Amino acid sequence: MSHGFSALRTHLAQFIVGQSALVDRLLIGLLTGGHLLVEGLPGLAKTTAVKALAEGVHARFKRIQFTPDLLPTDLLGNEIYHPETRTFSFQPGPLFNEIILADEINRAPAKVQSALLEAMAERQVTVAGESRPLPELFLVMATQNPLEQSGTYPLPEAQLDRFMLHVALDYPSRQDEYDILARTLSGTLGGKAVSESQLTVPQVLAARKSVQSVHCDPALQRWVVDVVASTRQPEAAASGLSGLAGMVLVGASPRGALAWVQAARALAWLDERDFISPDDLLTLAGDALRHRIIMSPKALVAGVTRDHVIQQICTHLPPP
Missing domain, CATH: 1.10.8.80 (Magnesium chelatase subunit I, C-Terminal domain)
Structure with missing residues (x-):
């Protein structure tokens, strides 16, 4: 493991306590370009982890809250008409960032899930009949809550198969919970941490080649x-x-x-x-x-x- 990824681990440890398996899987996704589906109860640091990962590699990050009224254009972007020039211009959606958090993915309808499927599988999106490539470093971490299934749209098997890993999170140990509480109260967990990670997106892409x-x-x-x-x-x-x-x-x-x-x-x-x-x-x-x-x-x-x-x-x- 390169020094850059060692520093990234140190950076993630400033935000996450007791979820070493999740950290490993996030790094695996980063090194392979594989997408992650993370299932766990609220409060287990899913959102915190992926935000910290994006910060550690200095990548463009976007969190998308999936809801029943979400539309495909809310992910992909849309053609905007300019009446003064009678022309259209493309306004990119949040999927054109490098690391995406698809929060509670099973709360969005099938059309939205299908739009995300093309992006994950092909690393491109199609808007107004034109295909547009996504960033070379494109990683989706989707979350879903195993409880409160009323009003949700279960992911079809074809889309589940597009995820490289399905990570099932459990509660941290009693000692880890104590550490989370103590470090939060002392201000040493998360918010005030200064990242020592100098890892960049080009370095991540180079590391992917060495993994092969x-x-x-x-x-x-x-x-x-x-x-x-x-x-x-x-x-x-x-x-x-x-x-x-x-x-x-x-x-x-x-x-x-x-x-x-x-x-x-x-x-x-x-x-x-x-x-x-x-x-x-x-x-x-x-x-x-x-x-x-x-x-x-x-x-x-x-x-x-x-x-x-x-x-x-x-x-x-x-x-x-």
Whole structure:
């Protein structure tokens, strides 16, 4: 890991306490260009984390609050007519920034979600029939609240698959909560912190190229494919998985395997290694695969979760 990213970690630690997994995933997204879906209850530093990340890399940042009355043009921008010259000019929307926080993404209707999907997948938007490229560093971190689902629009599977990682946040430990309270009262958490990070957008883009040189052993590649294929019909993968028969409707796609390995590359690079270890892949298995699996009604009744399926597969099909 370069000195610039070490300083970025130090910068993020000034704002975030007890969410080391979220910090790692944000850095992975930054190093791979992969988008993140973060699910957690209010007050777990989701917004604070991505704002601190943008500040640490000196990138243009925009927070978009998704609501039921949001329109696609509120994201993309619009053509503005000038009657004095009888001409149109394009007014860019908030998606033309480098780091985007899509807050409570499941509260926006399908048209808005679809507009964001094109931006995430193609890194461009289409307005008035003309395609316009987005910044080279374009990272979307979307959040959703697992509670208060009334009046929301669940993300379709096609859009979920566009996220590299689905990060599920839990409450911090008791000690971390104490540290948050103590540092907030003393004024040493967040607001008054001075960033020591000198990392810039061009340096991030250069780091992305070096991440691509991290080696993944062919044996690990085969294991990744085996695990991803096993999510589609786990009972056929190993005798110990017979209890999962009928629990999964749809498993992970090949995009899941690609995202998993790309994320593991970034994690190895952050650990100053030029090769992926089995532990890198095991650490990221849930985040890379959980949003790509659809459970059956039988699983919902039995209380079998996507994380349980992934954990069981990785246990009965251990990495080489």
